[in-house]
Amino acid sequence: MKNHALNKWMIQRISAVILLPLLLFFLYSLINLVNQDYTGALDFFDNYLPIIIFTLFLIFAGLHFKLGLNEIIEDYVQDERFKSILNRVVTLYSAILPIIGIISLITIIL
């Protein structure tokens, strides 16, 4: 149990470090893309680098906020049954969104 919590703590920090450059790149592209039209946005993804970085961002952000939300739930929710329902919702949310994102990215480059 203790090791389990320590692992989560470690993964949370490691994913944070990995997300630092990914988020910077992501914010940079978002700023560029907001004034682009549809074809401009497609052009942006016509390259492996943004695809790889976006994919990594989706995976690690999902992992990072899953652990973060679990921690918040652990701190503020007392009722065990409600806690476990909430944690399951979080797991689902943090898995489905990156999957949808990655499938979309694959569709874009195909």
Place this chain on the structure above:
Amino acid sequence: MEKNSGPLSPHIQIYKWQFSSLLSITHRLTGVINTAGFFLIVLWILFLAIGPEYYNFYQKFLRSFIGKFILVGFTWSFIYHLLNGVRHLAWDFGYGYEIKTANFSGIIVLSLSIITTFFIWII
């Protein structure tokens, strides 16, 4: 109600606010906000994959007043969480625990997050 003797985090309704704790709760708050922002990001990629009608509709929304407000808000939230996250990582490695240092780094993070957001969207 079942009895629960587990430890609890500070109840924010009766908590005495301090600058340090305000920044700390803001870190969590922005974390939750970023999770919601993540949904909009995935939606944006999804609409780009589906086709121009959906994508243009989304772009139009993001360029509206509410859309811009949301974008600026999420940008600040992401930047704050990123900068303050670096602060947390420094603490994890044992640096910056002095009250003076922690307050100073807090002021830096807060101002830098606002300045960066301003530079990104206003200029």
